[in-house]
Amino acid sequence: MPLFExxxxxxxxxxxxxxxxxxxxxxxxxxPGESILRLSKRPRNSWVISKGVLGIKIKTDPCGVARDCLSKASGDKVHAIRLYMQQTGDDLEQSRKVIETNMVMGW
Structure with missing residues (x-):
């Protein structure tokens, strides 16, 4: 079955x-209320979106940094959040989200 955009x-x-x-x-x-502006059959069975095109500019892998911080903190969430904040410069809320997400994923 072909992939369409x-x-x-x-x-x-x-x-x-x-x-x-x-x-x-x-x-x-x-x-139903929108017009179709463009329809194209994709040449392959996969889809790739460039983060740069979307305006996402991440110099480091946040999950990799979070897993490293969790490892250094021996799984201590609060300590891992502090380490993450120090390494990335992210605020408390963003750091908490990244660390907790990676804890759920089984760092």
């Missing part, structure tokens, strides 16, 4: 469909 007024939809008509139906069902 469908651009509407406010969304970009990536979906598998049997053909262009089915892809158009997906867009109409999902966003």
């Amino acid at each position: 469908i651009e509407t007024d406010a969304h970009i939809i990536i979906t598998w469909a049997d053909d262009e008509n089915d892809a158009r139906d997906v867009a109409k069902d999902s966003y």
